[in-house]
Amino acid sequence: GNSVTQMEGPVTLSEEAFLTINCTYTATGYPSLFWYVQYPGEGLQLLLKATKADDKGSNKGFEATYRKETTSFHLEKGSVQVSDSAVYFCALRNSGNTPLVFGKGTRLSVIA
Amino acid sequence: NAGVMQNPRHLVRRRGQEARLRCSPMKGHSHVYWYRQLPEEGLKFMVYLQKENIIDESGMPKERFSAEFPKEGPSILRIQQVVRGDSAAYFCASSPLGTGGRNTGELFFGEGSRLTVL
Secondary structure, three states: OOEEEEOOOOEEEEOOOOEEEOEEEEOOOOOEEEEEEEOOOOOEEEEEEEOOOOOEEEEOOEEEEOEOOOOEOOEEEOOOOHHHOEEEEEEEEOOOOOOOEEOOOEEEEEEO | OOOOEEEOOEEEEOOOOOEEEEEEOOOOEEEEEEEEEOOOOOEEEEEEEEOOEEEEOOOOOOOOEEEEOOOOOOEEEEEOOOOHHHOEEEEEEEEEOOOOOOOOOOOEEOOOEEEEEO
């Protein structure tokens, strides 16, 4: 079946540090891959996505590249800010309108 | 274009009572998904519905939980005879019809309904 594994948190970084959150997946077929972000007390917001191998999704300084050979979609940001403190979820979705499958989430805390 | 609307945002119930959570999808979206998030855990898929049809309920507990998405009105997740273990945040998400250009694959989430069972 389909599954997503992401690094466990919490991750604590100082402002302007480099961020990597690892995500690997298992899927049948060729899924689309997503990163969602959840700020405290809120719902999930799409951060970025990639729909095919070698695609790079990017938004708000975050990037992730769809690596089919390593079945990975690691999230990176060159310089984090306090406002990036949130829980980040990696997810995949196969074709059609099948449900999103989420990883367990990684809590990021950025301190000034 | 309003986003996915969920209500109530917060709901408190005593053990044995019923909880009803409502979700209005984004305008033009005909697919609704319900997820449950337990404290400090990820999101677990519960059920996927289209208008008047349950497409996939593989994540729904076999007892006490039911969902519907009628022709008119919001989708409703109903939990009967709630227990403390039902305390969680319940998120609804929607997506547009089909796999064409309007469907970019992402799901659009509401802000959730947080159920507390005393």
